Amino acid sequence: MNQISYPVQARWIIKNIVRMAxxxxxxxxxxxxxxxxxxxIALFPIxxxxxxxxxxxxxxxxxxxxxxxxxxxxxxNKQERHLPYGAIQDITVQKDIIDRVLGLTCVSIHxxxxxxxxxxxxxxxxxxxxxxxFIGGRRRRSQTEIVGFRGNLVxxxxxxxSDAEALRQALLKKMKEHGAEETGxxx
Amino acid sequence: xxxxRQRFPLSPKKITKKTIEYSIYYIVIFGSLSTMFxxxxxxxxxxxxxxxxxxxxxxxxxxxxxxxxxxxxxxxWYQSWYYAxxxxxxxxxxxxxxxxxxxxxxxxxxxxxxxxVYVDQDILDRTLGLYDVHLxxxxxxxxxxxxxxxxxxxxxxxxxxLLLEMVSKxxxxxxx
Numbered sequence: 001m002n003q004i005s006y007p008v009q010a011r012w013i014i015k016n017i018v019r020m021a022x023x024x025x026x027x028x029x030x031x032x033x034x035x036x037x038x039x040x041i042a043l044f045p046i047x048x049x050x051x052x053x054x055x056x057x058x059x060x061x062x063x064x065x066x067x068x069x070x071x072x073x074x075x076x077n078k079q080e081r082h083l084p085y086g087a088i089q090d091i092t093v094q095k096d097i098i099d100r101v102l103g104l105t106c107v108s109i110h111x112x113x114x115x116x117x118x119x120x121x122x123x124x125x126x127x128x129x130x131x132x133x134f135i136g137g138r139r140r141r142s143q144t145e146i147v148g149f150r151g152n153l154v155x156x157x158x159x160x161x162s163d164a165e166a167l168r169q170a171l172l173k174k175m176k177e178h179g180a181e182e183t184g185x186x187x
Numbered sequence: 188x189x190x191x192r193q194r195f196p197l198s199p200k201k202i203t204k205k206t207i208e209y210s211i212y213y214i215v216i217f218g219s220l221s222t223m224f225x226x227x228x229x230x231x232x233x234x235x236x237x238x239x240x241x242x243x244x245x246x247x248x249x250x251x252x253x254x255x256x257x258x259x260x261x262x263x264w265y266q267s268w269y270y271a272x273x274x275x276x277x278x279x280x281x282x283x284x285x286x287x288x289x290x291x292x293x294x295x296x297x298x299x300x301x302x303x304v305y306v307d308q309d310i311l312d313r314t315l316g317l318y319d320v321h322l323x324x325x326x327x328x329x330x331x332x333x334x335x336x337x338x339x340x341x342x343x344x345x346x347x348x349l350l351l352e353m354v355s356k357x358x359x360x361x362x363x
Contacts (some may be wrong), residue, residue: 089300089324090333094292112325152326168295175297176280 006167008060008147012158013053015098016144020049053144060147062156064170067178069109073148081149085178087111091168095161105164106145106157109171121145121155189276195346197273200315201337205266208311210259221254222247275335277349282322284333294333298357300324304350306343318343322350 017024028042035041055075062071068082092108099105108121122145145157159167229243265288274285282301285293305321312318319336320343335346 089326090294090296092292092294092332094287094290096290100290110324110326172281172295172297175300 006159006163008057008156008158009104009160010057011102012104012147013050013057015102015104015158016053017046017049018098019144024049056147064174069154069171071149071154083111083154085174088171088175091171093164093168103160104158105161106155107159107164107167108156109154111152111154121153121157189274191275191277195338195342197270197335197337198317198339198342199270200317202263202266202270204311204315204317204337205269206259206263209262209266213258213262214255217254217258218251222251225250277353282350284335296322296324296333298354301350301354304347306347316340320346
């Protein structure tokens with residue numbers, strides 16, 4: 001059970017380009033105005049976005065090992081995270097409008113790590129409504145979806161719906177085998 | 188409709204509450220902007236074509252009423268759809284909550300991960316007698332993501348008791 005069997009589909013990259021479309025168009029127009037002799041510069045924003053997302057996509061991999069969920073990501077900075085199943089709090093499966101058009105689903109896993117800031121699927125820092133803009137999170141509001149882990153969230157977008165369901169079942173099974181760690185509840 | 192929803196149903200008053208809440212929100216946003224817009228343009232036209240400014244005010248009012256009606260109708264339609272596709276189920280191992288008519292968002296929480304269950308009401312809930320049942324786990328934002336809102340007192344209590352029971356059973360098992 002890993003990236004090989006439940007892969008992130010390549011067409012996920014289209015999604016971020018579409019989400020960025022308004023700002024890409026504006027940046028393109030601005031660059032045409034600023035550099036009228038070099039109009040090809042207008043293509044730079046879209047190529048940079050596409051390149052950045054393709055690199056993220058190819059450098060991301062996850063696998064469901066015996067005791068941990070291992071997630072690898074990073075273009076220049078290679079990061080590897082081993083998440084014990086006991087620390088996973090909940091699994092969210094969702095798709096937004098562009099996902100529906102492309103036929104993809106995303107799976108998010110929230111974990112209970114103290115070191116993680118609470119993050120949403122675009123990488124914006126949220127903490128039950130109180131938005132911390134300076135400490136440990138992105139400063140501006142981002143609208144492109146992240147792939148991989150950030151803060152207390154592991155986000156795997158761009159899966160086929162059947163794969164997403166299978167991944168969810170596999171994770172739930174693993175979570176059931178490994179009980180919750182440090183249950184703080186008084187029940 | 189899941190078994191759980193049959194036993195612990197959502198109240199139809201939820202549609203009313205959400206309609207009121209979002210209608211007020213959109214009316215404030217669109218109403219003020221559109222009224223200012225119409226009055227502005229109308230004023231300019233009245234000057235240019237020399238007709239009574241009273242007509243402008245009257246048409247702005249009529250336009251506002253029509254706008255309010257459209258907003259309320261649209262919001263109500265969407266909330267009824269939302270209510271119909273709202274899904275929650277308590278399986279033996281975990282709880283699933285799925286909301287959203289167009290782009291559903293589904294959250295699955297195993298019972299052992301539930302830290303506490305809390306029930307609250309906002310002002311509109313209080314006037315209509317509705318409650319929200321929240322499940323929080325160790326993540327900070329989870330109380331907002333996993334909740335069943337718009338249930339009546341009996342249902343809220345029933346859900347709360349059942350959830351706490353299932354959670355303590357599960358925790359009891361893993362401890363022993």
